[in-house]
Each structure stands twice: as C-alpha cells, then as structure tokens.
Amino acid sequence: MKTDELIGSLANDVMPVRRLLLPPFRMVIWLGLSLPWIALVIWYMGVRPDLMSRFGDGTWRIEQSLALLTALTAAFAALCVSVPGRPMWERILPLFPLGLWVGTIVQGCIQSIAAGGPWTSLIRMDWSCTPHIALLGIGPAVVMIALVRKGAPVAPYVTIGYAALAATALAAFGLRFFHAEDASLMILVWQLGSVALLTAACTLFAERLFPWRAVAPR
Amino acid sequence: MEAEKEGRDLEALMASAQKGDSAAYARLLKAVVPELRRYARAKWIGTIDPEDLVQDVLLSLHSVRHTYDPSRPFMPWLGAIFRRRLVDLQRRHIRKDRNEVVTDTLPETFSEDETNWLEEGAGDPELLRRAIASLPAGQRKAIELLKLQELSLKEAAEKTGMSVSALKVAVHRGMNSLKQTLRA
Numbered sequence: 001m002k003t004d005e006l007i008g009s010l011a012n013d014v015m016p017v018r019r020l021l022l023p024p025f026r027m028v029i030w031l032g033l034s035l036p037w038i039a040l041v042i043w044y045m046g047v048r049p050d051l052m053s054r055f056g057d058g059t060w061r062i063e064q065s066l067a068l069l070t071a072l073t074a075a076f077a078a079l080c081v082s083v084p085g086r087p088m089w090e091r092i093l094p095l096f097p098l099g100l101w102v103g104t105i106v107q108g109c110i111q112s113i114a115a116g117g118p119w120t121s122l123i124r125m126d127w128s129c130t131p132h133i134a135l136l137g138i139g140p141a142v143v144m145i146a147l148v149r150k151g152a153p154v155a156p157y158v159t160i161g162y163a164a165l166a167a168t169a170l171a172a173f174g175l176r177f178f179h180a181e182d183a184s185l186m187i188l189v190w191q192l193g194s195v196a197l198l199t200a201a202c203t204l205f206a207e208r209l210f211p212w213r214a215v216a217p218r
Numbered sequence: 219m220e221a222e223k224e225g226r227d228l229e230a231l232m233a234s235a236q237k238g239d240s241a242a243y244a245r246l247l248k249a250v251v252p253e254l255r256r257y258a259r260a261k262w263i264g265t266i267d268p269e270d271l272v273q274d275v276l277l278s279l280h281s282v283r284h285t286y287d288p289s290r291p292f293m294p295w296l297g298a299i300f301r302r303r304l305v306d307l308q309r310r311h312i313r314k315d316r317n318e319v320v321t322d323t324l325p326e327t328f329s330e331d332e333t334n335w336l337e338e339g340a341g342d343p344e345l346l347r348r349a350i351a352s353l354p355a356g357q358r359k360a361i362e363l364l365k366l367q368e369l370s371l372k373e374a375a376e377k378t379g380m381s382v383s384a385l386k387v388a389v390h391r392g393m394n395s396l397k398q399t400l401r402a
Contacts, residue, residue, distance in 0.1 A: 006273050007247040010280045016238035017284040083285050084298035152282035154302040212306070213281045 023079040023090075026147050030075055030140070034167075037139030038174040045132075045178040059108065060182060064173055066101035071140075071169035073097050078144060078162035082151025082210075091155075094162060101169075105192060108184025129190035132179060134198060136171035137164075141202070145209055156206040164202035168195040233288040247276060250296060261304055275303050310373075349399040356380070357392035364389050 054060045073094040080090040144163040153159065172191050181187065228249060234242035254275055258268035278299050286295050350361055363374040364385065371382045
C-alpha cells in the first residue's frame with residue numbers, strides 16, 4: 001500500500017476519540033482504587049499492636065513518608081511516560097524520593113551495625129515480606145497497568161518499571177502497618193529487596209504488558 | 219515565526235482530528251509525511267524501504283491519537299512515537315536478519331529427483347501473477363504478505379488487522395485456489 005493510500009484510509013477511518021485524562025487525574029483514580037485495597041489487606045492481616053507508638057517514632061514516620069512519596073512520584077512518572085512528548089524531568093522525578101528512602105534505611109543499617117556488632121547478628125530469615133508485598137501490591141499494580149495501557153508504549157520498560165515501583169512502594173508502605181519489623185537491615189534486605197525484585201520481574205515483561213495496538217488500514 | 223505558525227496549525231489540525239474531522243486529519247498526515255520521510259532516511263540503518271517506517275509511524279500515530287494533549291506542541295509528541303517505532307522496527311529487522319541465511323543457490327529439497335523440480339524453472343511468473351490477482355482480496359493479501367513478502371503470521375496480523383487464525387485459513391485457501399488455477 002502506498003503512503004498516500006494509507007493516509008486516505010486512515011483519514012476515512014478517523015472517529016472522534018476521548019482524550020486521555022491528564023496524569024494527575026489518572027493518579028487520583030489510581031490512588032482511589034489502590035488505597036482501599038491496601039486498607040483491606042491491612043485490616044485482614046490485623047494492625048500491629050504497637051502501631052500507635054510507631055506514629056511517635058520520627059524514623060518510622062520519615063521512612064513511611066519517603067515510601068509513600070516514592071510510590072506517588074513513581075505512579076506520576078509511569079502515567080507521564082506513557083504519554084509521548086512529555087518533559088524529561090518527569091522521568092527522573094521518582095529517583096529523588098527513592099534515593100532518600102534507600103539512603104535513610106542504609107543510614108539506619110550503618111548506625112545499627114556500628115552500635116550492635118557484626119551485621120550477621122542483626123539479620124535473620126523473613127520470607128513473609130515478599131509474598132506480603134506481592135499481595136498488597138497486586139491491586140495497585142493491576143490498576144496502574146490498566147491505566148498506563150491506555151497511553152502509548154513509547155518507553156515500555158520505563159513505564160512498566162515505574163508502574164511496578166509505584167505498586168511495590170505503596171505495598172511496602174502498607175506492610176509496615178501490620179508487619180512488626182523495624183530493624184533497618186531487615187527492611188533493607190527483605191522489604192526493599194522485595195520491592196526491587198518484584199519491580200525487576202515486572203519490567204522483564206514490559207513489552208508483553210504494554211504492546212502497541214495494531215491498527216489495520218481499510 | 220513561520221515554523222511557529224506551522225506548529226500551531228499542526229496542533230489545531232490534530233485537535234480537530236481527535237474530534238473526528240477527517241479532512242483535518244488527512245491534511246495533518248500529509249503535512250508530517252515529508253518530515254517523517256526525512257527522519258526515516260537519516261536514521262534508518264538496514265535494507266528495507268524507509269517508507270515502511272513512515273507508514274508504521276502513521277499507523278502508530280493513528281492508534282494512540284487520543285494521547286495527544288492539544289495544549290502541548292505536536293512535533294515532540296510525534297517525535298517520541300517516531301523514535302520508539304524506529305527502535306522497534308530496527309530490532310525486528312536485526313532479529314529477522316540473524317535468522318536468515320543468504321545462499322547463492324537454493325539447496326536441494328529431497329534426494330529424490332522428482333522432488334527437485336527447481337531445475338525446471340520457476341514456472342510462468344505472469345500466469346502466477348494473474349492467478350494471485352484473481353484471488354479474493356483477503357486471500358490475496360494473505361498470500362502477498364506471508365508468501366511473497368515472507369512476513370511472520372504475527373507481523374502480517376499486525377499489518378492487516380486480521381487474526382492469526384484468519385490469516386492461516388486465508389493463506390491455506392489461497393494456496394489451494396492457486397494450485398487449482400495453475401494446474402488447469
């Protein structure tokens with residue numbers, strides 16, 4: 001088919017389309033659907049008994065704020081990257097809260113190692129983190145992937161990577177409402193490790209999760 | 219100044235196209251094709267016609283036209299689609315090249331003499347061309363894409379919008395019709 005014929009065919013085929021909502025509005029939809037899921041899982045698992053005292057702990061509050069900020073900025077970035085031609089700063093925005101979040105936890109690890117002797121005594125097996133984060137993150141991930149798939153896969157790996165980071169960071173935020181584990185090294189290895197693992201696993205399937213939709217000229 | 223006005227025109231045309239204005243859409247696509255051709259010729263590395271890339275970008279633009287925000291410039295939006303499709307097509311092209319072996323002479327098919335009919339020549343190309351042209355549109359398209367252009371089923375499905383199973387059926391029926399026509 002010649003290009004002129006293709007243009008004629010596409011022009012004849014053109015129908016009114018509903019414009020994609022702006023990323024902040026889509027982010028509100030994502031939060032509106034994801035937060036009830038997180039709340040439901042927390043309710044089902046049972047709130048940790050020392051939650052009220054955790055609210056008084058500055059480090060816990062900072063870590064939770066940074067986890068939430070990472071989730072929000074990653075969600076915003078994923079929704080922006082799925083729209084062609086948007087500014088580059090939106091792509092790097094989540095790296096700042098993510099860096100601060102990891103940095104805060106690493107700093108906590110260094111302090112506990114300095115105070116508590118060999119790091120091996122500060123860490124133990126806790127295989128429950130990954131399935132818990134996966135359970136908490138599945139709802140936000142499904143909603144986020146449905147939302148980004150309405151966009152264009154101009155950067156599928158970045159989009160799905162940030163979509164998965166948003167879901168898993170929100171899950172890590174929710175996890176600490178019922179999972180009574182606050183040792184920095186444990187959080188670094190098991191919680192952030194699970195976030196990294198699940199994000200990487202989703203990113204591997206980026207092109208399958210977010211393919212180009214085929215259009216056939218008539 | 220002129221470029222700025224042209225940019226505003228493209229944005230207005232795209233906004234109209236989103237509302238279903240087919241004349242505005244045709245004008246927009248015709249206006250961007252020369253630019254796409256220029257980019258395609260400059261960026262494309264490989265043996266296929268850069269026009270394929272231009273057409274691929276037009277189809278992609280069509281499928282994601284709802285993502286355009288008229289308050290933002292049009293060309294960066296189109297440029298992002300172009301870059302992605304360029305990467306996708308180059309990657310597909312490289313993958314295909316890796317799996318193909320170029321030979322000067324076609325290898326024998328079987329050891330039996332009667333099956334190696336290639337020495338008899340490729341037959342009458344004009345007769346074959348007429349036989350293909352006489353096929354129904356769907357079968358003809360399937361034969362052209364899968365047998366002549368040697369696209370994969372997935373690629374042909376993307377290009378035509380037909381499902382893989384519909385393409386299989388169409389090519390099977392097309393081949394049967396061709397055999398009957400050529401035997402007659």
